Amino acid sequence: MSTSLTVNGTAHSVDLPPEVPLLWVLRDGIGLTGTKFGCGVAACGACTVQIDGQAVRSCQVTLGDVWGEVTTIEGLGTPDAMHALQQAWVAHQVAQCGYCQSGQIMQAASLLAENPAPTDADIDDAMQGNLCRCGTYPRIRAAIHDAARNLKEA
Numbered sequence: 001m002s003t004s005l006t007v008n009g010t011a012h013s014v015d016l017p018p019e020v021p022l023l024w025v026l027r028d029g030i031g032l033t034g035t036k037f038g039c040g041v042a043a044c045g046a047c048t049v050q051i052d053g054q055a056v057r058s059c060q061v062t063l064g065d066v067w068g069e070v071t072t073i074e075g076l077g078t079p080d081a082m083h084a085l086q087q088a089w090v091a092h093q094v095a096q097c098g099y100c101q102s103g104q105i106m107q108a109a110s111l112l113a114e115n116p117a118p119t120d121a122d123i124d125d126a127m128q129g130n131l132c133r134c135g136t137y138p139r140i141r142a143a144i145h146d147a148a149r150n151l152k153e154a
Contacts, residue, residue: 001015006069007070022049022070035048035058035102036099042059042129045129045130046102046130048102048106051069052069076105083109084151093139094143096134100132104127108126108127123145127144
């Protein structure tokens with residue numbers, strides 16, 4: 001059974017059962033490996049992507065339940081034109097091991113789309129479900145503030 005979905009602006013047809021988690025559709029079915037498997041129970045945020053701009057845990061959304069266009073870390077920016085969050089992540093040297101960073105950035109992008117000038121409390125609230133084993137939370141918060149300022153100026 002073939003299912004169609006749009007990921008990062010490109011239409012894809014995948015021959016997978018509707019109960020397959022979106023995470024595995026993206027990684028194994030389409031070959032986009034930027035979205036990471038962390039826990040499989042939506043507790044860590046490593047697998048965060050957006051569906052119609054809403055941050056979701058792709059390990060818990062099945063292919064059959066995808067309701068709109070999917071955006072992954074690969075679709076947020078390009079190597080020639082990184083998204084403001086990606087630029088801020090680099091400038092603040094957020095990534096250490098880097099494993100959680102695609103989920104962190106996708107969650108932060110959803111936050112900034114809803115709230116272009118978040119406070120520390122807003123950031124902490126929005127990002128609380130995204131875990132970082134390296135503990136770079138202060139850098140993450142600073143990068144989000146920086147990206148918000150840069151997006152406002154653009």
